[in-house]
Amino acid sequence: MPTPHPLGPAALGVVLAACLLAPASEQAGSSSERWERGATPVFRHARLQNDIAPTAMLQDRDGLIWIGSQTGLVSWDGYRSRQHIADPNVPGSLPAAFVNALHEDRQGRLWARICPRKVLRR
Numbered sequence: 001m002p003t004p005h006p007l008g009p010a011a012l013g014v015v016l017a018a019c020l021l022a023p024a025s026e027q028a029g030s031s032s033e034r035w036e037r038g039a040t041p042v043f044r045h046a047r048l049q050n051d052i053a054p055t056a057m058l059q060d061r062d063g064l065i066w067i068g069s070q071t072g073l074v075s076w077d078g079y080r081s082r083q084h085i086a087d088p089n090v091p092g093s094l095p096a097a098f099v100n101a102l103h104e105d106r107q108g109r110l111w112a113r114i115c116p117r118k119v120l121r122r
Helices: 009-023 024-037
Strands: 054-059 065-070 072-076 081-084 098-105 110-115 118-121
Touching: 065 110, 081 098
Parallel strands: 054 098
Antiparallel strands: 054 065, 065 072, 072 081, 098 110, 110 118
8 A cells, every 4th residue: 555645645636736836937047057067978979990881889888888880890099090901810809890789788798780690799
């Protein structure tokens, strides 16, 4: 059984009526002003190498953002990006450039689906 509010239903009705009858512009203006004063910008434009067109994106449990594209994979830590490309002469590099899906499993491992028909794990 729910417990009654300590002010009682009549007092709650008065508070509700006061909120509903207050001019909307004053409420919106004051909250908007408070928001603008207290808001800190958190978005900024970040340039990625080679202006890639994302085909897959994922943020892992450590906060690293992974961006897959037709030209490879980019990891971004919030400050700088690192590009991972397909290079047959470099051991451990991507076997192909087109990354079309990203997934993080329960163990925190990153999985990438690479066209044509390959799945990689980091």
